[in-house]
Amino acid sequence: xxxxxxxxxxxxxxxxxxxxxxxxxxxxxERAGIIALSLEGYMIGGAxxxxxxxxxxxxxxxxxxxxxxxxxxxxxxxxxxALIHALATVTYGADQVVSGVxxxxxxxxxxxxxxxxxxxxxxxTPTLKTAVFSKWSIPxxxxxxxxxxxxxxxxxxxxxxxxxVALTAWILWRTPFGLRxxxxxxxxxxxxxxxxxxxxxxxxxxxxxxxLAALGGATITLTTTGNFSHxxxxxxxxxxxxxxxxxxxxxxxxxxxxxxxxxxxxxxNIIQLYPWARDIPTEWIYMLPYVLTLIVLSSAISRARxxxxxxxxxxxxxxx
Amino acid sequence: xxxxxDQAGVYVSGTxxxxxxxxxxxxxxxxxxxxxxxxxxEITKRFGEFVANDRIxxxxxxxxxxxxxxxxxxxxxxxxxxxxxxxxxxxxxxFMNGHEVVIKGPDMAHALGIGMVHQHFKLVDRFxxxxxIILGAEPRAGFTIDRSRAREIVERLAGQYGLYVDPDRRxxxxxxxxxxxxxxxxxxxxxxxxxxxxxxxxxxxxxEVHELLNILRSLAAQGKAILLITHKLKEILAVADRxxxxxxxxxxxxxxxxxxxxxxLAEMMVGRRVIFNLDKAPFQPGRVMxxxxxxxxxRSGADALKGVSFSIRAGEIYGxxxxxxxGQSALIEALTGLRRIASGExxxxxKPIHNANPRTVFESGVGHIPEDRHRRGLILDFPxxxxxxxxxxxQSPYTVRGLIQPLAMQKQAERLIQAFDVRASHLNVPAxxxxxxxxxxAIIARELSRRPKLLIAAQPTRGLDVGAIEAVHREILKFRDxxxxxxxxxxxxxxxxxxxxxIGVMYEGRLVGEVLPHQTSEEALGLxxxxxTARGVKEA
Ligand SMILES: Nc1ncnc2c1ncn2[C@@H]1O[C@H](COP(=O)(O)OP(=O)(O)OP(=O)(O)O)[C@@H](O)[C@H]1O
Ligand SMILES: [Mg+2]
Numbered sequence: 090x091x092x093x094x095x096x097x098x099x100x101x102x103x104x105x106x107x108x109x110x111x112x113x114x115x116x117x118x119e120r121a122g123i124i125a126l127s128l129e130g131y132m133i134g135g136a137x138x139x140x141x142x143x144x145x146x147x148x149x150x151x152x153x154x155x156x157x158x159x160x161x162x163x164x165x166x167x168x169x170x171a172l173i174h175a176l177a178t179v180t181y182g183a184d185q186v187v188s189g190v191x192x193x194x195x196x197x198x199x200x201x202x203x204x205x206x207x208x209x210x211x212x213x214t215p216t217l218k219t220a221v222f223s224k225w226s227i228p229x230x231x232x233x234x235x236x237x238x239x240x241x242x243x244x245x246x247x248x249x250x251x252x253x254v255a256l257t258a259w260i261l262w263r264t265p266f267g268l269r270x271x272x273x274x275x276x277x278x279x280x281x282x283x284x285x286x287x288x289x290x291x292x293x294x295x296x297x298x299x300x301l302a303a304l305g306g307a308t309i310t311l312t313t314t315g316n317f318s319h320x321x322x323x324x325x326x327x328x329x330x331x332x333x334x335x336x337x338x339x340x341x342x343x344x345x346x347x348x349x350x351x352x353x354x355x356x357x358n359i360i361q362l363y364p365w366a367r368d369i370p371t372e373w374i375y376m377l378p379y380v381l382t383l384i385v386l387s388s389a390i391s392r393a394r395x396x397x398x399x400x401x402x403x404x405x406x407x408x409x
Numbered sequence: 410x411x412x413x414x415d416q417a418g419v420y421v422s423g424t425x426x427x428x429x430x431x432x433x434x435x436x437x438x439x440x441x442x443x444x445x446x447x448x449x450x451e452i453t454k455r456f457g458e459f460v461a462n463d464r465i466x467x468x469x470x471x472x473x474x475x476x477x478x479x480x481x482x483x484x485x486x487x488x489x490x491x492x493x494x495x496x497x498x499x500x501x502x503x504f505m506n507g508h509e510v511v512i513k514g515p516d517m518a519h520a521l522g523i524g525m526v527h528q529h530f531k532l533v534d535r536f537x538x539x540x541x542i543i544l545g546a547e548p549r550a551g552f553t554i555d556r557s558r559a560r561e562i563v564e565r566l567a568g569q570y571g572l573y574v575d576p577d578r579r580x581x582x583x584x585x586x587x588x589x590x591x592x593x594x595x596x597x598x599x600x601x602x603x604x605x606x607x608x609x610x611x612x613x614x615x616x617e618v619h620e621l622l623n624i625l626r627s628l629a630a631q632g633k634a635i636l637l638i639t640h641k642l643k644e645i646l647a648v649a650d651r652x653x654x655x656x657x658x659x660x661x662x663x664x665x666x667x668x669x670x671x672x673x674l675a676e677m678m679v680g681r682r683v684i685f686n687l688d689k690a691p692f693q694p695g696r697v698m699x700x701x702x703x704x705x706x707x708r709s710g711a712d713a714l715k716g717v718s719f720s721i722r723a724g725e726i727y728g729x730x731x732x733x734x735x736g737q738s739a740l741i742e743a744l745t746g747l748r749r750i751a752s753g754e755x756x757x758x759x760k761p762i763h764n765a766n767p768r769t770v771f772e773s774g775v776g777h778i779p780e781d782r783h784r785r786g787l788i789l790d791f792p793x794x795x796x797x798x799x800x801x802x803x804q805s806p807y808t809v810r811g812l813i814q815p816l817a818m819q820k821q822a823e824r825l826i827q828a829f830d831v832r833a834s835h836l837n838v839p840a841x842x843x844x845x846x847x848x849x850x851a852i853i854a855r856e857l858s859r860r861p862k863l864l865i866a867a868q869p870t871r872g873l874d875v876g877a878i879e880a881v882h883r884e885i886l887k888f889r890d891x892x893x894x895x896x897x898x899x900x901x902x903x904x905x906x907x908x909x910x911x912i913g914v915m916y917e918g919r920l921v922g923e924v925l926p927h928q929t930s931e932e933a934l935g936l937x938x939x940x941x942t943a944r945g946v947k948e949a
Contacts, residue, residue, distance in 0.1 A: 265547040265554055272533050272544055279531035283545035283595070284516025397534065 091235050093359075098239035100358060102247050103312065105351025107132070107305040109250040111329035112336070112343045113257045114167075114301030119338060120261065121294030122274040122398045126189025127174050128302045129326025130196035134166030135303025137200035139310040140317035141207065143220035155220035156311050160246070163307035164300040170196055171299025179291045182402035193326070201319050213318035222246060222312050246308045251344075253301065258340040270294055274396030277403040287403045302326065324379065331382045335389045338396065349385075353378040444507050446471050446634050447492065447523075447603055453500035454487055459834045461487040463658040464501065469603065474625060474635045476649035476666070478642075478678050480874040481846020482832045484658045485638050486528055489605050492636075493525045494518040519546075524596025525605040528638075528845065528872075530588055534581040538574050538591050539563050542598050566597050571627060585733075586617035593624065604628065605636045608845075610644060611872045614733050614900055622648050640846075640874045642671040654678050679876035687882055690890050692910045695723030697758075698894035699863050704743055704753035704763070706918075714739050714750065715918035721863070726885065726895040728909030728926075730902060732938050736918035737898050738780065741867050744896070745777050746770040757863060771800055776861030778852055780868045780898070782845075786852040789841040793833050794822035796840045797855050821858075829854035830880065845872040853881060857888060864888055867898045882908060902931045916940050 111132055115125035142162040146155030174192050177183040204214055222244045231241035261267035270290055272280040277287045306322060314321050328350050336343030357377045360366045366374065445468035454462040461484045469475050479485050490496045492503065494512035503510055505521055512518050518525070532541050539559050548555040548562065563576045572590040580588060589609055596604050606625075610618045625648055629635055639645060645652055646666060654661040654677045661677050675683040699721040706713045712734050721727040731737055742748035744755055746767035755763040762770050771777065779785035787796050798807050798818045806817040822836050831850045833843050840848060849872065856864065866885060870878045885908060889895050899905050905912055906926050913920045914937040922937050 263553040265549065268536075268540060268544060268547060268554060272536065275533045275535055276531065279533050279541075280544065282515050282525070282527065282531045284514060284519055285545045 092238075095235050095238040097352070097355060097359060099242065100355035101348060101352040102240070102243060103351075104354040104358075105348045106244065106247045106250040106312070107308040107325060108329045108332055108347040108351055109344060110253060110305035110308060111302040111326055112333045112347050113253050113340060114298035114305070115330055115333040116257060116261070116298075116338055116340060116343060117270070117294045117301065118171075118298035119333065119399055120274045120396055121270050121291045122277060122396055122401065122403070123174070123178055123291055123295050124185040124189055124400050125298055125330060125333070126186055127170065127192035127196075127326075128298070128329050129322060129324065130189075130192040130194075131167035131170050131299045131302035132306035132309075132322045132326040132329070133193075133196040133200050134170045134299075135163040135306030136310045136321045137196075137203070137214075137306070137317050138166035138303070139163035139307030140214040140217070141203075143217050143311060144215055147217060147220040152219055153223075156217075156222050157245075159220060160222075160304065160307045160311055163303045163310075165303075167299035167301070167303025167306070168296050169299070171296045174299070175292045175295040178402065179288055179295065185400050185402075197319065200317070204317065214316045216316045217311070220311070221315055244308075244312045246304075246312055249304075250308070253304075254340050254344045261340065266290075271396075273403075274398055277398055277401070281403070291403075302329070305329065328378060328382050331386050334393050334395070335385055337393065350378060350382060353381045443470075445469055445504075446506055448504040449488070449492060449501065450504070451501040452488060452491055452498045452503070454484075454491055454496055455499050456834070460658050462491065462498070465655060465658075465660045466501075467653050467660075467663070469634045469636060471602070471632050471634050472629050473651065474629050474637055474649045476645040476652040477636060477638045477655070478640075478645060478652055478674060479655040480657075480678060481640075481850075481872075481877055482657075482844035483655045483678075483874075485655065486607055486844070488655070489525060489607055489636065489638065492518070493523060493605060516545075519599045519601070522600060522602040523605065524599055524601030524603070526589070526592040526596065526607060526609055528607040528611075530592060532580045532588055532591060535579060537577055537579055538583070538587075538594075539576040541580060541591055542595050546599060562598065563594065566594055570594075570597060570631075571624060572597075584617075585612050586614070586620070589613065589617070589621060590624075593628075602632070603634045603636070605638075607638045608640070608872060609637070610639055610641060615902070618644070640872070640878075642674050642875065645674065646671065656680055675875045678874065681876075683875050683879055685879075687879075687886065687907055689886060689908075692725070694725050694910070695892060697721070698723050699744075699896065700754075700756040701744070702754050702756075704740075704750050704755065706739060706743070706748070707751040711917045712736050712739055713918050714743060716753070717915075717918070717920055718753075719913055719920060719923070721894040721896060723862075723892045723894055724889055725910045726889050726897055726908050728897045728899065728905040728912045729915050729920075730899070730905045730912055730934050730938060731915035733900060735915050735938075737867070737915055739918070740915070741777075741780065741865060741898060744770075744865055745775060768800075771859075771861070774862035776856035776859055776864040778849075778856055778864070778866045778869050780871075782848055782852055787840040787848060790839050792837045793826075793831075793840055793843065793851060794819045794836045796851060797822040797825050799855065801859065825851075825854040825858055829857075829884070846874055846877050849873055850877060850881070853884060857884060861893065863894045863896065865896045865898075868900065869897070870899075870901070870904060878904075902934055905934070906931065914938055 111128050114131065115128050118125040139159045143155050143159035146158055151158065170192050174188050177188040178185045204211060208214060224242050224244055227241040231237045261271060269280060269285050273287055273290055281287050309321055310317055332346035332350050333343050335346040357374050360374055447469040449465065449467045451464040451466055452462050453464055465488055477485050487496065491498050494514045494517050503512060510521060512521065542563055543559045548558045560576050567574055572594055574587055574590050574594065609621060613621060622644060625635055625637065637649060649666045651663055651665050652674065653663040656678060697720050701720065702718050704714050704717045714736050717740060719727065729737060739748060743750050743763065746765050746769065750763050754761055757773055757775065760773055762773055783789060788799065795818065798821055801807060807814055819836055829850050831854060832847050843851065853869065870881050873881065885895055897905065897908055909926050912924050912926055914922045914934060916938060
């Protein structure tokens with residue numbers, strides 16, 4: 090039983106890591122007033138570039154450091170996609186939902202297409218051998234019962250994800266940058282009247298969201314799947330978005346929400362290991378995280394209090 | 410009636426070419442003797458074809474309260490936005506302390522010591538008072554905001570200028586008057602020497618206005634230069650040293666306040682004589698149009714209805730006086746189908762209209778000028794002409810066989826714009842682009858055009874210039890004389906006293922007294938509004 094709990098904790102953290110990165114990204118974007126519907130696209134971009142880059146670094150014989158390098162290389166894909174979103178919504182005032190949907194389609198289509206081009210028509214990138222993360226065991230702590238295997242034998246990405254939560258909270262609530270960013274999501278005209286550049290801060294917010302969500306995508310490639318295909322992300326960006334809403338755009342609550350959704354995914358994997366689960370169609374088991382997302386969101390969304398100016402293009406000529 | 414240009418010239422007291430301001434004003438000049446801190450010279454600003462500011466000049470001295478007066482849409486806000494760096498002028502120059510400056514944006518305005526309180530507050534509701542004040546210029550400790558220092562600075566400034574605020578409250582929890590003080594503190598925190606206030610009193614209660622004017626006096630006494638936009642001549646006469654008047658984008662003149670009076674100011678501003686005393690036709694009440702009987706809400710609180718009864722007859726204006734937050738909003742909403750009542754009834758003639766949906770209510774003959782024109786009166790991003798048929802768009806001739814008829818709408822809009830003198834550059838401009846006063850006139854035009862039986866007019870002249878107020882009052886009286894019933898809710902006692910045939914005083918969700926306008930006074934009403942009964946007043 091203890092083993093099972095430890096295993097569930099561990100697997101929850103593994104599956105939550107990607108969601109945490111992406112949801113923190115979402116916070117940066119939506120707190121600045123730009124809808125982060127494109128998190129899915131950023132994650133796909135990050136997962137794709139991580140797989141390709143890791144493969145290249147592996148070929149170059151860079152061994153274990155390949156995973157780390159590929160992980161951070163992946164940010165570029167998310168940032169580029171986010172740049173398009175920012176250009177469309179911030180500079181040209183396009184509808185943020187439309188732009189987000191477009192980015193998601195663009196990332197999904199382009200990544201699969203590029204895989205085919207690069208790998209001679211293959212449907213997925215080659216499975217990585219050495220360029221993946223392995224779990225760290227924290228000396229001494231990992232030997233503790235329950236807690237040890239639960240919390241202290243983790244991929245480095247999990248630790249980084251948790252650190253990102255603390256960093257996000259610190260930036261948003263302690264620094265002048267955070268105060269300004271949040272003011273844009275609430276009342277951009279007020280910020281502008283105080284000389285804050287709405288455009289500059291919104292660009293920073295959106296591009297940060299692209300970078301973080303891409304790290305989420307890369308986490309999946311480099312810890313769970315070991316390659317990239319059209320099914321690697323499969324809606325996790327939307328689950329991250331749900332976690333962000335459920336957590337009320339507040340990093341610590343969003344962390345809890347992401348852990349909850351991560352656990353749903355983890356449960357799915359653990360259930361499959363049991364003989365009695367053989368009788369349940371796999372589709373039903375795979376549905377679990379998505380169904381949970383739906384249930385939770387439909388109850389939470391009516392109570393959600395999003396940033397007041399979320400989704401509104403800011404235009405100086407508007408008088409109120 | 411169009412003013413002749415030479416007629417306007419009569420008033421110009423030579424402010425454009427560097428002469429001294431009106432002799433009676435003695436500014437405390439800092440730096441060079443008699444050097445204005447701000448001098449705007451021949452500023453022109455166009456929006457497309459439309460000239461909002463046409464070679465307007467204005468100068469401002471330290472220690473001076475300088476009022477800017479003009480009709481709705483005259484270009485006051487635009488001129489101030491140019492000074493604050495929001496807009497780049499298409500012509501003209503700005504000097505500060507004798508040096509020419511080009512103000513590229515609000516941050517540069519702040520750097521030059523110019524601050525502005527906007528016509529519509531620019532406060533982040535979910536931030537605290539302190540956060541709103543320091544936003545964009547935060548005191549730092551390393552990488553982080555130094556919150557304790559921020560708080561100290563806010564408290565020190567608040568103490569120094571007598572602007573009491575609670576630094577840790579969120580904006581959504583404080584009153585409008587306190588929000589106003591936060592806006593002023595925002596400017597002072599940035600070290601502003603030139604304070605621009607765009608209609609700061611329009612949303613305040615009389616007590617709050619009184620406090621604000623005192624604050625402005627003390628700021629001027631401490632050497633600040635203040636530009637005050639207001640439509641209330643009383644306020645100008647009370648605090649301003651000089652007044653600059655503009656009309657339709659042009660400078661009419663600048664003159665010392667001591668040498669003028671309300672009638673002169675109004676005439677200069679509108680270009681014709683304004684009649685302050687309405688000649689009201691004698692009161693000839695008809696049958697009862699509206700009956701409100703013991704209306705109660707389920708909730709409690711000072712602003713909930715706790716048993717309100719009154720009736721209005723045809724040809725009668727029933728005024729409701731009261732301090733903001735004593736149930737007026739709930740009453741308006743209960744009468745227009747926007748709020749459910751728990752008990753009691755509302756009858757229009759004999760038909761019950763309480764707890765009916767808003768469309769049923771207005772189709773049975775209720776017109777509504779809402780108190781918040783942005784929230785309830787207009788769809789700001791829709792074109793003006795659509796806003797003018799917003800509650801009849803589905804009826805013929807605007808919809809025929811299920812299809813919208815834009816031409817019919819535009820024709821109607823054209824008529825209303827003519828009849829009610831709504832000033833807009835085009836029928837197609839979004840309602841947002843209209844000046845506040847013209848937005849209000851558009852709503853009044855729409856509501857009266859439907860010939861309702863009952864008109865509910867909530868704060869109908871908020872933010873309007875004297876000319877427009879006169880026009881609105883005339884329309885309301887015309888409606889009454891034609892046999893309409895009017896419920897007038899206003900915080901302006903002058904307005905209540907001038908228009909009403911009967912006055913009900915509202916306090917904590919009840920009508921605490923009913924008086925006749927010629928048998929009462931502002932003082933007596935004021936006491937009743939503070940919760941004393943009518944009898945209490947008589948005894949006092
Ligand atoms: N951004 C804009 N685009 C187009 N027209 C504009 C814009 N801003 C103002 N205007 C027009 O310029 C004119 C002057 O507007 P402004 O807001 O300066 O008037 P105002 O004197 O402040 O009036 P009020 O007393 O009603 O506030 C108005 O006719 C308005 O419709
Ligand atoms: Mg204005």
